[in-house]
Amino acid sequence: MALAETLESLSATFRGPLVTPGDPDYEQARRVWNAMVDRRPAVVARCTGPADVVAAVNYARENDLPIAVRGGAHSAAGKGTCDDGIVIDLSLMRGTRVDPASQTVRAQGGVTWGQFDRETQAFGLAAPGGVVSTTGIAGLTLGGGFGWLTRRFGLSCDNLLSVDLVTADGGQVVCSEIENPDLFWAVRGGGGNFGVATSFEYQLHPVGPIILGGIMGWPLAQATEILAFHREQTRGVPDELGISTAFVTAPPLPFVPDSLQLQPAIVVIFCWSGDLDEGREVMRPWLDHAPPIQMVDALPYTFMQSIQDDLAPAGRHSYWKAGYLADLTDDAIAAAAGVAAKVPSPFSLAELVLFGGAVARVAENETAFGQRDGRFIFNAISMWEDPSATDANVAWAREFHDALQPFATGGVYVNFLSEEGPERVAAAYGDEKFARLARIKAEVDPDNRFRLNQNIPPAK
């Protein structure tokens, strides 16, 4: 049967818009954050609720169509779209309900962190989430998820209480510690392999609404000195501090001196979510290093959560290469700074995020997400606009990664993977966890319908 005819059968059971080639919205609807990924789905099914998700999953299975699932469309590898298949797009599903008494929230699968923070902060509450407000809660949480509050309260997936899933057979299940506990273990790090998450329930925590945060920066020439200082200064630092450093090109913003604008720089970005006076004391040593770039203040937490939005707008070409470091040795710093100096695009950055704290206090086997013992996670994020510059920018991210390999733990974070092959996905979990994930996958998705992701094939 021609696709147009089968689509009529879908539209009989589907309430949201079905966007197909030729529709005015199609060009926009097929796009994802990473412009390097340019695919043409047969239909973008913009779901309005779980019933639409069920209809879309059933339709895809009955017509044997490839399925891409999209929350916030921020997959680094651009997994939220596909050629000739169906995109199950949850971006219209943006409902949230905070219960202040239990300090929990239920949020639908299309919510972004900006929306999540706005609704939860209205009650003075928050859960650890991504540091760019346009990122989806769904993909980020299912792969693990870390942000400014992670050292204090754990990964986003550590704060999950339950997830509502539509499975490959069109069934709806709830998973939590009590119901379907195996599946609940798997979705906390195993990504979108097990079904479409229509909503998430999180434990929240009192945060802010005012935190101490901001950005400090120095010329690239000071990078080795600043990073060695940062390494020592962050040892034993309280968990209220979320902090990262990044090699960037300094933006032309008012708090950047003219002489440093558009020049390579090393920046420290932080969010202190505890007592403000204590935070000022904790941060004093960094400020004593007289950062010429400085924008540090008591800020609304929601502002902190969007402070990096302009660094990573949708629509640029992007390629990522990441890993973990057990520590930031002098040799690792020298290697990183050497490659950073050669960056071909002013939009690119290479970040080093401090892990530890609450992340490391969760037992390795409690969630599918593993590798909780790395001290830093590094990520070279190439971003560029001219497609003809692709090779040079991909090569730079790889070179940064390769330069740090001698110091890396070998760990992999699925949410930072580009298109890197099945071995790298398996390496994110290790043999034992990967085998357990594959067994669970075989139970809920034996035909691997949900395979356009960082895929865990079903066990045979």
Ligand SMILES: Cc1cc2nc3c(=O)[nH]c(=O)nc-3n(C[C@H](O)[C@H](O)[C@H](O)COP(=O)(O)OP(=O)(O)OC[C@H]3O[C@@H](n4cnc5c(N)ncnc54)[C@H](O)[C@@H]3O)c2cc1C
């Ligand atoms: C600008 C930017 C900033 C980022 N910042 C952070 C950060 O601070 N911390 C961090 O940990 N990561 C961060 N990431 C990485 C991020 O975790 C991943 O890109 C994540 O996949 C984004 O989720 P999404 O829903 O926006 O993406 P999507 O592209 O919509 O989804 C990615 C994948 O997740 C799965 N998925 C999405 N929605 C669902 C659903 N409802 N049900 C089932 N599966 C689903 C699918 O497999 C899909 O292919 C960032 C990424 C970008 C581009």
